[in-house]
Amino acid sequence: MIDLQGDADPGDDPWVLVEDWLPADDDPDRPQAVLATVGTDGCPNARTVLVSAVDRSGFAVHTHRDSRKVAELAAVPRAAMVVTWPGFTRQLVVRGDVVADAADSAARVWSARSEHLRRLAWLNDDVLAGRDRAGRVAGWAADVPVQAGSAPAPSWTGFRVMPQELTFWAGGADTASRRLQYRRVGEGWTRRWLAG
């Protein structure tokens, strides 16, 4: 793990740090992030999501195509994401433009999802949410294709946050926390140290 409280040079390429800090895409234990969008009323909005995949094309999130976040991103295709680690150790803040996830990436993410998450993608709607408990349990048992090899639910969609700025925060036990911020400039990045 690259330690931003050490003296080793973290380098000019923030993706090296991203790959070091976040699990590989085939790790089923997906990182959680708070995803912030611009609300259609101008008020920021935020919710927790799973980071379904990460590579140099961005941070992928998958969700329901009728969700509020998707409507907000259609209106303003920019977002911020915050990933935190336990124990005041690390934080990563990503800000950037949002594009649709590629179909092949979405298919890979769907096949890696647990049956529970696939079932959610098929069944988790406001009608089910409003039913009584017995109705919600009965609705959850509906026969939907969630087995390995099944096609993604039609309501399921993905997008990628393509960073213009990545800020890595490192806590410190015997010194102050500090941040390393990378900003995209053309094809490269600038970087600077900031107070935590």
Ligand SMILES: Cc1cc2nc3c(=O)[nH]c(=O)nc-3n(C[C@H](O)[C@H](O)[C@H](O)COP(=O)(O)O)c2cc1C
């Ligand atoms: C730990 C956790 C992980 C979640 N992961 C996702 C996710 O990957 N995709 C998703 O659509 N919703 C996820 N949710 C639910 C969202 O937080 C949110 O309630 C839902 O997507 C509706 O958000 P919206 O109305 O702002 O679009 C997750 C919630 C929690 C608590």
